[in-house]
Amino acid sequence: MNLRHHTKFTGRLAFFTLLLSICLPAWSTIEYTEPQRDTVVQMVEKLQERHYAKLPYGDDLSSQHLDNYIESLDNGKMFFTAADLADFEQYRSVMDDQLRDGKLDAGFIIFNRYHQRVQDRLNNVSDTLPETVAAMDFTIDESFPLDTDGRQWANNQAELDDRWRKQLKNQVLSLKIADKDEDEIVPTLQKRYGRQLQNVTKYNSQDVFQIYANALTELYDPHTNYLSPRSTENFNINMSLSLEGIGAVLQMEDEYTKVSSLVAKGPADKAGELRPSDRIVSVGQGADGPLEDIIGWRLDEVVQLIRGPKDTTVRLEVIPAKSKSTDERKIIVIVRNKVKLEEQSAQKKVLEIPAGDEVIKIGVIDIPAFYIDFEAMRRGEKDYKSTTRDVKNLLQELESDGVDGIIIDLRNNGGGSLQEANELTGLFIEYGPTVQIRHSSRKVWRDGKRLKSPYYEGPLVVLVNRLSASASEIFAGAMQDYERAIIVGDSSFGKGTVQTLVPLTEGQLKITESKFYRISGESTQHRGVVPDVEFPSIYDATEIGESALDNALRWDQISPVRHINYDDFSSVLPDLQTKFLERSANNPDFIFLEDQIELAQATREITALPLNEKSRIALRDTQKAKALSIENKRRKAKGEELLTSLQDDEEEGSHSDDSDPLAANENDEDDDADSEQKDSEEDVTDDVLLMEAGYVLVDALLLKQRRYALHHAEEAVH
Secondary structure, eight states, X not given: OOTHHHHHHHHHHHHHHHHHHHHSOOOOOOOOOHHHHHHHHHHHHHHHHHSTTOXXXXXXXXXXXXXXXXXXXXXXXXXXXXXXXXXXGGGTTTHHHHHHTTOOHHHHHHHHHHHHXXXXXXXXXXXXXXXXXXTOOTTSOOEEESOOTTOOOBSSHHHHHHHHHHHHHHHHHHHHHTTOOHHHHHHHHHHHHHHHHHHHHTOOHHHHHHHHHHHHHHHHOTTOEEEOHHHHHHHHHHHHHHXXXXXXXXXXXXTEEEEEEEOTTSHHHHHTOOOTTOEEEEEEETTTOOOEEOTTOOHHHHHHHHOOOTTOEEEEEEEOTTOSSSOOOEEEEEEOOOOOGGGGSOEEEEEEEEETTEEEEEEEEEOOOBOBOHHHHHTTOTTOOBHHHHHHHHHHHHHHTTOSEEEEXXXXXXXXXXXXXXXXXXXXXXXXXXEEEEETTOOEEXXXXXXOOOOOOSOEEEEEOTTOOTHHHHHHHHHHHTXXXXXXXXXXXXXXXXXXXXXXXXXXXXXXXXXXXXXXXXXXXXXXXXXXXXXXXXXXXXXXXXXXXXXXXXXXXXXXXOOOOSOOGGGTHHHHHHHHHHHHHTOHHHHHHHHHHHHHHHXXXXXXXXXXXXXXXXXXXXXXXXXXXXXXXXHHHTTOOOOSSHHHHHHHTTSSGGGOGGGGGGOOHHHHHHHHHXXXXXXXXGOHHHHHHHHHHHHHHHHHHHHHHHHHHHHHHO
């Protein structure tokens, strides 16, 4: 980088660094409090007594607790040295004894060492950043490791210095390649590290206690967490964000804000560009407000920046989930709004599937979530809104329309009301259990349809994907076990546990007390529901799903429940899979999907990024060329115009006023209603997975008809 771009900032940056040193308090030791002593004793007791895993907190778990705690503080091995780790060994088998006695010494001593190391390092980075950046040589062939799991602890400060040099060099190169003005790179990083330094100095005993406590709770399972009083408040803020902001659930991963999931039919979901596992790196207000770098911010600060009044615009700069490096950036524009219950309601569509000389009509019911208006139900209102009530009405309407079968679309449905999952199952079976729930006491009880009543008896397919979780898995699993429906799509999320909030002296414990089991006796935990006909997955199972989470409870079985089978799909499933493979082999959209999955897999195998600028640009250009080739392969097969760059594809969608997300600011309520009606009537043939689910259902219908006809013909001969 040219030095002349930095000299005019030297005075300003020196003043900024001086200002930080004046304003930030000196490092001081953080100590635990008396209420925290009582809290940790209660927490250990509750974990051992009430957690489903029945895991004793002894020496073995104490050893794991130490490792997990150090990992949670310094997972990149950027602050501690091997000498620090040797010093911490004295606590390996005593942390369990300390916590039972209400002593938090080990956790706070280790944190204070970390706290000092971080502040020393960030101060050093801020003080030397202009000179460090100016001295960088991007013609040298060296690399920045992406996977640090196998990295050893540094033997000395010189090794740590080199790791930090490469990290800074990677950040500078990423900003350069992302078209950041060269004279803005140093101020951007100076501000980023200044913010991190400010955040570090704000740590208090509540923060330390929560990190130390969760390093233990996470060993029981990933959904068991200690929530400090402030975290409880932030949790409520996040829920508010999900319902009133952009409709995205966020989490921290290293220094990045990562999208955990999207709220069904929320603003981000409807905009259609933000994806789970995307990393948000900056946030801008309005149509043209400056983008503010948020790398290293606290989650609650990011939430406050993204939240805002209805009908205002927020712009997010994200690193797409599919991108291995931080070079690729994308700007996403979202209009804030509140998620309306009616927008999360089940919706119907009709597919027309060609089958020889005839067209078969298939009804589709899209269920974004398992919802119920509990308040209206408690008030005794007869027509309170619920998933089951809405689906029942849609079934009747589709039957009146003369459809030959039904698809229940549960893609991206993260769950909701267990009651509704049970009630919905009752619309498709005469009677019987839906799910088994086993408590940590090992007592098992069953939920389901207790009385015989009419139900939809027609052909049924349930479409799931990796984001179908919890209540969705209960419904899909029941339909599969009863052989009431053919399950198609991708293996579901695999969350088969139930959590309870337990109040403590300070804060509360969210603890896994129960586990879901299907009527077959199989757990929905970890494995999820495996489809009868599997489609290619657009989601990375190593990043998304219960199996991607550390210490997830394992899959197991309990005794099955006696139940009837409504069909016998075993005879048709092999043929359905064969027909799907034959059809998808010649479908340009499916080939495109599989090519994208293959490219994503190849990208995941990249373990290091070149810090040579020409090599880095070449890597980026190669990735873009592969993506363009995949897109043009699809276009050529469909007879569409080829692109010269992927930018052309983005611009194609920008010509219509209807595609401008900012235009929503000008819509009144009636316009919104018109827009929703238009959305509900859009051409569904663009959804290749939904169409394929329709073909599977038609194949099943025709196969059964042929076998029925053959059976009767054989009887007639005899």
